[in-house]
Amino acid sequence: MPESIPQNAGFMVAAYTMAAVILVGYAVLLYRRTRKP
Amino acid sequence: MTLLRRGRWITGVALALLAVVYVRALAYTPVERFQGPAQKIFYVHVPSAWCAMLAMGLVGIAGILYLLLKDPRFDRFGEASAEVGTAFSLVMLTTGPIWAKPIWGTWWTWDARLTLTLFLFLLFLGYLLLRGAVTDPGLRARYSAVLGICGLVLLPFIHLSVYFFRTLHPQPIVLKPSAPSLPGPMLFTLLFSFGVFTLLYVGFVTQRYALALFRDQAELGGGGGRDGHA
């Protein structure tokens, strides 16, 4: 009898959010630093 | 199109594609039966690891080329690649434990992957700190090249030390990590993600290089002003 799929979607969401925050955050950081003053 | 504009374009496209990757991975890729949804962290963690390693490798190669050819463009590239590499290492360092907890039952484990993550991060950090601590541009370039090359040469030794450590201290394994042979849809998502992350790397490095170029040009302009030539 196959066991049910583990309920760990929370981790998935956390990791994806973390990655997005860092990558988009860095993109924004670069954009602002490269804007001519 | 200037370097900066090109960099921004590439980054923009890459971020848009990243959103596509997210949608595909989260909604349109099958859930792994034994590991559950958390397995999908794989599609973000592994490409980040690839980018971080690529970044480190290129920093080292740029270092070698700089010492041989003395072309400041290699130094700028090293600077750019190191900073971008730090960003990807940070992604690795955060998604790694978040992935480890449901799969291995513990936030941290000294397995090859996570340990390499930590090493890469420390190497990048060291590189950036060294650059920050040296004010003279020529000296900074030479020192960075030396450190970058040493870091690159260290990588195989890291693998050799962690491998032995791991085989002697078995890791707590709650669920077996995904097997190397992935079914079609999952493989596609992974490869697609690899491509997008690499594109993102290129976009970031291009912009960061442009930033370094502006700064160097500004320094030259300001420093030589006294004599009347730019």
Place this chain on the structure above:
Amino acid sequence: MAEVLRHAWRLARKDLLVEFRSRTAILSAAVFTVLVLMVFNFGRDPTAVAAVDLAPSILWVTFTFAAMLALNRAFQLELENQALDGLLLAPISRASIYLGKLVANLIFVAAVETIGLPLFALFFNVAVLPVLGPLVGVLALATVGFVAVGTLFSAMTARTRFAELLLPVLLLPFMIPPLIWAVLATAALLAGRPLSEAAGWLRLLAAFDIVFVTLAFLLFPATVNE
């Protein structure tokens, strides 16, 4: 080649004379070693953990810190009075300078280890004598690894603002692989396992040493040339 060695040895002698004449460096390193060993001893529960299980790690953490102390001082001498410029103007090759520094640092760390090892055996009641030969081999190989990279890096950090903070940060990733192999080899030796087991890790240490000493020789000129 002989000239390189001769110059290197003269440099090393000069450094060592300065260090050992004032004796502050070797004394503080020795005291530090004793302190670390004591702290480790008081920090553990003897009924819960056998000394021999922790011993290899304790030994190596102690020596790693001691090596770090030595390396921090490596180019300090030259920095005062800008002696480094004088050294660079002298008609000796860069290789001699690196080799001289390397030898001086190695001897210094070896002196600390010579003091530390018997104390370690005493405090932790570890049977070191039966495996003394191979153990000294492990010590030598790992120390060469640390000091080779450390001497190169200290040449770079010596002129920066936060040298004492920066050197450990830069050096840490490079000390960990030899540290791991050294701890594994020491553990195998102290547990009375056959030499062939430790041999694998000794080979890795040797490989690391050969690669990084060579690399350091190649890269050192880049750290001091104008």
